[in-house]
Amino acid sequence: MHSETPEKLVPINSWKHLSTWQQMLGRVKKVYTFRFLIRQMVKTSITRDYKRSFIGLWWMLITPLLAVVTWVLLQGAGIMNPGETSIPYPAYVLLSTSIWSFFLQSYQVSSNVLINGKQLMVTTDFPHEVLLVEKIIIHLIHFVIPLVLNLVVLVFFGVSFHSWSILFPLTLLPLLCLGVGLGLFVALMRVVAVDFAQIADKVMNFLMFLTPIIYAPKVEVKFLGDIVALNPLTYLIGFSRDLLTNGGFTNLNLYLVFSTLSIIVFLLGFRTFTKHEQQLVERLINV
Amino acid sequence: MKDFTNQPLLLSVRNVNKKFTKDIRYNMYYGIRDMLLSNHRNYMQLREKEFWAIKDASFDLREGEILGVVGANGSGKTTLMRIISGIYNLNSGEILARPGQKTTSIFALKSGMEPLYTGRENIYLKGSLYGMSKEEIDNQMSFIEDFCELGDRLDRPFGNYSSGMAARLAYAIAVATRPDVFIIDEALAVGDSVFKAKCFDHLKDYVKDGGKGVLFVSNNVRKVLKIATRVIVMDEGEIIYNSQEIRKALQFYIENCLRTLTPEKKAAKLAAVTHYDF
Incomplete structure (x- = not known):
């Protein structure tokens, strides 16, 4: 049947012979050619929820506003008693939790990227990282709006900003890398090792209590204090928070070490994802 | 009837094998195993609870061809099309295409x-x-x-x-999207007859342009008769018939693949194929 030598034909999956690092580079380039799709998907995702509403996108402002009002009321009621925090306690918690949720959301959107995209992935051939980039962009948009409001509230709480505070957005990048890197590992696990993914989710949520977010960095309990001191998030979150509120570089060296580690985690996560995700797409079952 | 066997090749599917897992927990277990021991991913023995969704499938698509792909439900038509579209990996074999060739597929x-x-x-x-x-x-x-x-x-x-x-x-x-290879998987099962007729006319013109071919997946023998220039018949993951004689291929399909059909219904379908007026 195949008597003729098809010198003009090449295998459709010839990229498979490339090394995983080369494949990763190839995927980044491919995602770039699909940038119009990303734009369309971001636009759709943002507007979809508000499509049937008359006040529309204003909801994106109303929800965080209500949260802020809660904080202000709590402050006014005086129920919140400060610990050893450099800024008023409610401001401290407000800022810390929003940085924490930035990290947690980075993890969550990445770790659900395969499980939520099945219908699209089995009907169309497109780079699946498009879904990841889309989700990260939406995550960033959903982070920035309440953040701006929170900054206003911080001023209300008596926090003053420093000129170095301008670097604040940049200092969040390691948290994004760490969240997405871990998320990409778990994204694969969510397809074939559901229990593992569930445990990972629980651990991520629990990490909040092992990080100085709702309490001050100096912990009296020895055991917890040790964990907090060893926890990379203590430094990654603490650095961003302190830079924003007093312009200082708290534990700069440790921050840089853990930032480098975060980038490595991201690269390893992306590498594992690149290597295995296509194998796992066919194992997804619609639920 | 036009003979396409001397036309240049657009796509060549060669000895393609693909296996799936029947059981949901085994499916996950093998998923983890293959990730951790990635060298063994493509080995050719079936493990427990696995089956061949595609078994040693080979066929060529040439310029100007509209290849009808028929087969009972679950015979592997869509799986094979997904492999060709690059959606699923294959376990062994290869799929050859022209460099930079554009494939568009409509599944759902x-x-x-x-x-x-x-x-x-x-x-x-x-x-x-x-x-x-x-x-x-x-x-x-x-x-x-x-x-x-x-x-x-x-x-x-x-x-x-x-x-x-x-x-x-x-x-x-x-x-x-102006594809070079256009995969239509049951996508023309709905829609009114006027639109379907328009699509068929368009497809026939389209493949005349040069450098184009169509894979037309359908269970509807009339549609395949109307449009296909070659037919492959799939059964339990294998391509069991491949011919440019559309009528014969469809008769073979009705006689050998539609096991659940009553003899009367079979006869009616066969009559439809025999008496179909081009």
Whole structure:
């Protein structure tokens, strides 16, 4: 049947012979050619929820506003008693939790990227990282709006900003890398090792209590204090928070070490994802 | 009947094998195993609870051909098309195509479409999903408008479309991508007869352009008779018949693959094939 030598034909999956690092580079380039799709998907995702509403996108402002009002009321009621925090306690918690949720959301959107995209992935051939980039962009948009409001509230709480505070957005990048890197590992696990993914989710949520977010960095309990001191998030979150509120570089060296580690985690996560995700797409079952 | 065997090759599917797992927990277990021991991923023995979804499938698609792919439900047609589209990996074998050749496939009409958005907005969404840029879609817009014949209904929410209207739009967008290999998997099962006739005429013209071929997956013998220039018959993951004699291939399909059909229904189907008037 195949008597003729098809010198003009090449295998459709010839990229498979490339090394995983080369494949990763190839995927980044491919995602770039699909940038119009990303734009369309971001636009759709943002507007979809508000499509049937008359006040529309204003909801994106109303929800965080209500949260802020809660904080202000709590402050006014005086129920919140400060610990050893450099800024008023409610401001401290407000800022810390929003940085924490930035990290947690980075993890969550990445770790659900395969499980939520099945219908699209089995009907169309497109780079699946498009879904990841889309989700990260939406995550960033959903982070920035309440953040701006929170900054206003911080001023209300008596926090003053420093000129170095301008670097604040940049200092969040390691948290994004760490969240997405871990998320990409778990994204694969969510397809074939559901229990593992569930445990990972629980651990991520629990990490909040092992990080100085709702309490001050100096912990009296020895055991917890040790964990907090060893926890990379203590430094990654603490650095961003302190830079924003007093312009200082708290534990700069440790921050840089853990930032480098975060980038490595991201690269390893992306590498594992690149290597295995296509194998796992066919194992997804619609639920 | 035109003979295509001397036309240049567009696509060559060679000894392709693909296995799936029957059991949901084994499916996950093998998933982890293959990740951790990635060297063993492609080994050719079946493990417990696995089966061949595609078994040693080989066929060629040549320029100008409209290849009808028939087979009972679950015979592996869609799986094979997904492998060719690059959606699924294969366990062994190879698929050869021209470098940079564009393949567009329609599997589920509504996939990637948003019900709350208008038909026109969905053109941009679906078009970009096929890898088109904004400029390309803008350039194709009037073609899509003409082809789907939806008129001002194009500016109504897609979620309110009837299945026929949805089919018109989805099909028009796929055609607008100008693929070299066009895979149509049951996508013309819905839609009214006028539109179907228009699609068939268009497909016939389309493959005459040169450098184009179509894989047309359908269980409807009449449609295959109407349009195919060659037929492959699939059964339990294998290609068991491959011929340019459409009538014979379809008779073979009806006689050998439709096991659940009563003798009377079989006879009626066979008669439809024999007496079909081109």
